Amino acid sequence: MSDMRLIVAGAGGRMGRALTRAIAESKGAVLAGALEAPGSELLGKDSGVLAGLPANGIKLSADLWAMSKDADGILDFTVPAATIANVAIAAERGIVHVIGTTGLSGSDNAVIKSVTNRAVVVQSGNMSLGVNLLAAVVKRVAKALDQSFDIEIVETHHRMKVDAPSGTALMLGQAAASGRGVTLDEHSERGRDGITGARRPGNIGFASLRGGTVAGDHSVSFLGPFERLTLSHQAEDRMLFAHGALKASLWAHGKQPGHYSMADVLGLSDI
Secondary structure, three states: OOOEEEEEEOOOOHHHHHHHHHHHHOOOEEEEEEEOOOOOOOOOOEHHHHOOOOOOOOEEEOOHHHHHHHOOEEEEOOOHHHHHHHHHHHHHHOOEEEEOOOOOOHHHHHHHHHOOOOOEEEEOOOOOHHHHHHHHHHHHHHHHOOOOOEEEEEEEEOOOOOOOOOHHHHHHHHHHHHHHOOOOOOOEEEOOOOOOOOOOOOOEEEEEEEOOOOOEEEEEEEEEOOEEEEEEEEEOOOHHHHHHHHHHHHHHOOOOOEEEOHHHHOOOOOO
């Protein structure tokens, strides 16, 4: 099979540059396009140079329709508005859409799922192998422990992250809720401040820390009578997310239309 031709969305950003490097370092994929927002001062710049690589001749452009003509997939770690704009074009072109964008609303996710009867979408709050294994373990532990164990999720990210809780934290919260057989929306506690009253049994708490250059730290604690269990993951470099996204795109190439997750990619969907 020939190399998969991939577009990097948000190619001028930190994650976009990491994705460009990951494609250059890996077998089975080639860079087919570099997408950037209209009006960006980086439009026209060489994507290889921006990623710290030799010039590759692929310049940043805002025209996804044109560059997707000869592409097989798009790696999208941008912002909700950009991702939703990309969804329709990717579906129309019939290319794989790997979505790592966080901060998406319920209506955004509904738009994404609306195209999956005719398009292949792989979506995850985190593309890391370790994080997805962690989510599988969290689900099992939550199922094993009763409500005498409170669940608290703490996440730390760099100072530039704009959404909270992180997509990964919410993914871990969803895993815990699924293990408990409840819905996260109805059993979530966030942003405690002031006189909050006692903790409500069965709820899943979230705390978000921001500062420095942290790529992403997450922990899930199960706090019971006289003991506590903490499961954690530390991301040391965003390249791990880039390589995970690349793995997802190669896995999805040739799959039937549908909405997939990293659990599907890693064979963890039955856990």
